[in-house]
Amino acid sequence: MKNENIPADIKSKSLKETRDEIDQILNKLEKKDVNLADSAIDYKRLIQLNKHVDNLFRLKVKEISSKNK
Secondary structure, X not given: OOHHHOOHHHHOOOHHHHHHHHHHHHXXXXXXXXXXXXXXXXXXXXXXXXXXXXXXXXXXXXXXXXXXX
C-alpha cells in the first residue's frame, strides 16, 4: 500500500491518535458478535493506520539520522 492510498483523515493524525484508533478497532474486532462486512471495513482501516504509523517512524528515523551527521 502506497502512501497515496492513506486517506487524508489518517495522514493528519498524530502517533497517539493513530494508536488510539488502532486500539479501538482491535477491541471491536475481538468481540464475538461482530458483523463480517463491518469487520472487513475495519480491517482495511487498520491496515491504513498501520501504514501511517510506519511512515511516521520512517520520517522520525530520517530526522534522527540527519541530526547525527
